[in-house]
Amino acid sequence: MIIKFLESIGAYVINCLETLGQFTILVRDTIVQLRHMPRFRHVFQQMSHLGVDTLPIIALTMLFTGMVLTLQTATEFIRLGAQSTVGGIVTIAVGRELGPVLAGVVTAGRVGAAITAEISTMKVTEQIDALKVMATNPIGYLVVPRLIACMCMLPLLVVFGDVIGSLGGWMIANYYDIDIYMYINSIDTFVEVHDVVGGLIKAIVFGAIVAIVGCYYGLNAQNGAEGVGKATTRSVVVSIIVIFFSNCLLSMVLYR
Template identity: 85%
Template sequence: MIIRFFEKIGRFVIGHLETLGQFTILIGNTIAQLRYPPRMRHVFQQMSHLGVDTLPIITLTMLFTGMVITLQTATEFIRLGAQSTVGGIVTIAVGRELGPVLAGVVTAGRVGAAITAEISTMKVTEQIDALKVMATNPIGYLVVPRLIACMFMLPILVVFGDAIGSIGGWMVAEYYDINIYMYLHSIDTFVDVHDITGGLLKSIVFGAIIAIVGCYYGLNAQNGAEGVGKATTRSVVISIIVIFFSNCLLSMLLYR
């Protein structure tokens, strides 16, 4: 009984170490493929799919996030006589944390799942094997365009999200008689450029995580429709977990 228990622990550890090693190999192969010019048509297609198609849900998410932050904090700040700081507090919260994290989570759920489903379907239908037969590197053909698109477009989505979040906060602040001049002056007084650029740096990392995790689980999907479903689910879950973990590390490095 005890031996079986330790066998299960050993299989668990070895399995996760093997997965980590495969992730590392994929990252190394992807970096190696970045030396060659990517197919820009594929990159632009992925940018359109990631940026234009994802913008509406990012807009709604950040609009209501900014409104809720103001709704939860404005009353307390007014009670303390600090209503002139509401705009700055909302913008800092959105720029540093909520903007990049929520945009990353939404993108992981929408784009990361799509990446995994598309690539895993190609694997199940042996299209990836066909690429190898035609002397086309699957990493350069499939992974690199998605990686570049995610790392380039997610910061742009975060910029829009930060602006929409601040606008949503102002819409609620007006209800508490915090006029637009006071709101904007608070942003100008308390918000530093580093508060925004730090969030953009996070979003670049989050974009790379979404692309690499999505492509990894797509390339390693099991055969059959069930394998595609499991790969897509694992991709979204792992992407979100890694985003939260890396956000903690980046916050300690950027804002301590």
């Protein structure tokens, strides 16, 4: 009984190390392929598909997030006589943490799943083998355009999300008789450029995570429709976990 338990633990550790090794090899190969000029037509297609189409759901997410954040904090700030700080507090929270993290999670759920499903379908239908036969590197053809698109579009989505989140916060603050001048003045007083830039740096990292993890599970999907479903699910779950973990590390580095 004990031996079987230890064997299961050993097998799990070996599987994790094997996955980490394969993931590292994919990152290395992707960096090598970045030296070559990508096909901009493919990059722009991925930007439209992965970035522009994601804007509505991120806008709704950040709008309601800003509204709820103000709803939960405005009453306490008014009770303490600090209603002039509501706009700055909401914008800092959205710009530093909520904007990039929620945008990353939404992108992982929508974009990461789409990347994995598309590439894993190509894998099980042997289209990736056909690319190799035609002397086309699958990493350069499939991974690099998606990586560049995610790393470029997610910061832009975060910028829109920050603005919309602050606007949603003002909509609720106005209900508490906090006028727009007081709200904007608090943003100008308390929010620094570093607060927003740090969130954009996070967004670039989160975009790379979503793209690389999605491509990894797509390229390593098992045969059959069941393998496509499992790869897509694992991609979303792992992307979200890695985003939260990296957000903790980045917050420690950027906002010490």
